[in-house]
Amino acid sequence: MAxxxxxxxxxxxxxxxxxxxxAIKKIEDIETYNxxxxxNKVTVTGNVTREEVIRVLHKIGKxxxxxxxxxNNNNHTxxxx
Numbered sequence: 001m002a003x004x005x006x007x008x009x010x011x012x013x014x015x016x017x018x019x020x021x022x023a024i025k026k027i028e029d030i031e032t033y034n035x036x037x038x039x040n041k042v043t044v045t046g047n048v049t050r051e052e053v054i055r056v057l058h059k060i061g062k063x064x065x066x067x068x069x070x071x072n073n074n075n076h077t078x079x080x081x
Contacts, residue, residue: 002046003046005050006066007041009042011037011042020042021033023056023060027056030044042064
């Protein structure tokens with residue numbers, strides 16, 4: 001079964017994007033990948049783990065964080081009394 005790994009990655013320039021694409025293409029057992037420059041989001045599908053993709057991106061000097069939908073984050077409030 002294919003895993004879907006979604007990560008938030010700084011996509012600042014064309015060089016960054018080229019480096020990221022080159023690194024992702026080298027990962028074994030990927031089926032698809034997508035880089036969304038507007039959302040700073042990298043999506044990789046295949047027989048890969050989140051940790052594996054993060055490790056590959058760290059090797060090329062890119063920080064990667066787990067993608068979290070903004071809708072989920074805005075629904076939490078902290079009501080301390």
